[in-house]
Amino acid sequence: xxxxxxxxxxxxxxxxxxxxxxxxxxxxxxxxxxxxxxxxxxxxxxxxxxxxxxxxxxxxxxxxxxxxxxxxxxxxxxxxxxxxxxxxxxxxxxxxxxxxxxxxxxxxxxxxxxxxxxxxxxxxxxxxxxxxxxxxxxxxxxxxxxxxxxxxxxxxxxxxxxxxxxxxxxxxxxxxxxxxxxxxxxxxxxxxxxxxxxxxxxxxxxxxxxxxxxxxxxxxxxxxxxxxxxxxxxxxxxxxxxxxxxxxxxxxxxxxxxxxxxxxxxxxxxxxxxxxxxxxxxxxxxxxxxxxxxxxxxxxxxxxxxxxxxxxxxxxxxxxxxxxxxxxxxxxxxxxxxxx
Ligand code: F6P
Ligand code: MN
Numbered sequence: 001x002x003x004x005x006x007x008x009x010x011x012x013x014x015x016x017x018x019x020x021x022x023x024x025x026x027x028x029x030x031x032x033x034x035x036x037x038x039x040x041x042x043x044x045x046x047x048x049x050x051x052x053x054x055x056x057x058x059x060x061x062x063x064x065x066x067x068x069x070x071x072x073x074x075x076x077x078x079x080x081x082x083x084x085x086x087x088x089x090x091x092x093x094x095x096x097x098x099x100x101x102x103x104x105x106x107x108x109x110x111x112x113x114x115x116x117x118x119x120x121x122x123x124x125x126x127x128x129x130x131x132x133x134x135x136x137x138x139x140x141x142x143x144x145x146x147x148x149x150x151x152x153x154x155x156x157x158x159x160x161x162x163x164x165x166x167x168x169x170x171x172x173x174x175x176x177x178x179x180x181x182x183x184x185x186x187x188x189x190x191x192x193x194x195x196x197x198x199x200x201x202x203x204x205x206x207x208x209x210x211x212x213x214x215x216x217x218x219x220x221x222x223x224x225x226x227x228x229x230x231x232x233x234x235x236x237x238x239x240x241x242x243x244x245x246x247x248x249x250x251x252x253x254x255x256x257x258x259x260x261x262x263x264x265x266x267x268x269x270x271x272x273x274x275x276x277x278x279x280x281x282x283x284x285x286x287x288x289x290x291x292x293x294x295x296x297x298x299x300x301x302x303x304x305x306x307x308x309x310x311x312x313x314x315x316x317x318x319x320x321x322x323x324x325x326x327x328x329x330x331x332x333x334x335x336x337x338x339x340x
Contacts, residue, residue: 006158006169006178013162019098020125020145020162023078028158028178030074031121031150032171034067038119038152047114055089055299056264063113067106067121075102081128082136084298086267091133091298099128100145101136103267108149109233118153120235124271134298141270141291148271151235157181159242159275166279168242184242186281190308192227192246194237202253206286206318210249234263238272238306242279247307249315251286260301265293269304282312286319 006028010021038046046063054060068087075083079096086105102125109119125146129136141147148160156171158178169178193214200208217225229246231237237248250261263269273283273290283290283306293302305315 004180005175006160006180009160009167009169009180017145017162019079019100023075023080023098023100023102023125024146024148024160026074026078027071027121027123027148027150030070031152031156031158033070034063034121034150035152035156035171037066038063038113044114054087056086058110060087061107061110061113064107064110068104071104071106071121071123075104078102082133084133084137084267086264086299091137093133101126101128103137103270105264105267108235108268109231112231112233117231117233118151118236118239119233120149120151120239122149122235122268122271123147124267124274137266137298138295140294141265141273144270144274144291147274149235149238149275151239153236153239157239159184159239161275161278163274163278166242166275182243184279186241186276186279186308187245188280188308188310190245190247190311191224192229192244193249193311194229194231194241194246195249195251196230196232197228199253199255199258202255202258203251204253206315207249207251207253210315210318234268234272238275241281241307242275245308247305247311247315250304252303261303263301263304265290265295265300265302266298269302272304272306276306280309281307282309283307284312284316287316 010025013021047061050060050062050065052060064087068085076094079098080094080100080102081096082091082101083094084091084103105122107119108122112119124144126143146162151157158169160167166184167180168182170181172179213221214226250263252259252261269290276283285303286305305312
């Protein structure tokens with residue numbers, strides 16, 4: 001494949017997508033600025049508390065706030081109509097001429113800022129709708145016109161989809177632009193899972209059972225050994241899954257406030273789900289496709305499972321039909337877990 005630039009790819013989109021392409025171009029510029037800030041500042045300064053809390057009650061760090069400002073400025077420059085971000089309570093009417101709504105997680109994985117671990121910016125572009133600003137964001141992810149994330153890692157990369165496959169572009173400091181690197185295709189099977197296992201005791205039976213079966217490895221019902229990774233930056237886990245496969249779970253659990261997990265539907269789960277589906281994978285809330293969920297509020301959370309299509313489907317069966325899974329046989333001693 002001959003290397004093509006992000007600009008060339010954006011220019012090749014159909015004319016009715018011109019405003020969406022233009023928005024991605026401005027986001028890419030904001031990502032380059034955010035990348036420079038991360039590279040040049042001391043980690044402790046970036047990670048220092050900025051004094052406020054975001055819409056979800058998390059402490060904001062300086063970098064959360066600077067990133068939000070950079071991407072809000074990009075939205076204005078692109079002429080976007082509505083903006084919504086993890087860092088602000090309500091959707092904003094920017095009064096831009098383009099009938100687009102941009103939802104953004106300006107800094108995903110921000111607990112990793114001061115540890116020099118990859119973090120990122122996730123975005124979702126929807127068609128603007130009539131009504132209050134929030135209305136435009138309360139539509140299923142299936143309506144997204146484009147979605148993607150920038151990852152600030154050893155490389156600055158962009159995973160992007162316009163709904164016709166997923167592309168990964170890597171920033172070339174030499175060329176000063178993003179260059180296409182990979183067209184990811186997620187294998188439908190995997191032997192690598194990602195979950196924060198410290199929450200084991202808070203999970204429901206379906207999730208525990210699934211993980212138990214993975215951990216039993218070649219001696220258990222899966223008859224193969226599994227590897228586990230958990231980076232605590234969803235962008236980094238998602239990037240790994242785009243590149244080499246795997247499955248990610250952030251289920252709901254019994255901790256207070258975690259009934260629907262941790263991740264936000266509109267600006268985290270929806271864009272990741274579109275990227276993953278467009279790369280051949282699947283994304284659900286455990287049972288239903290993320291992209292078919294109808295959001296009812298801006299910052300609502302959703303359980304999230306994404307990655308290898310067959311593994312995601314299997315996890316769904318642990319939730320919906322545990323009795324028909326062969327490995328639920330008495331042989332493996334798990335009978336009775338799903339008592340009525
Ligand atoms: O944005 C939420 C987030 O930081 C994700 O990037 C990450 O996957 C998750 O939270 C980590 O959560 P926890 O600290 O509970 O493992
Ligand atoms: Mn996040």
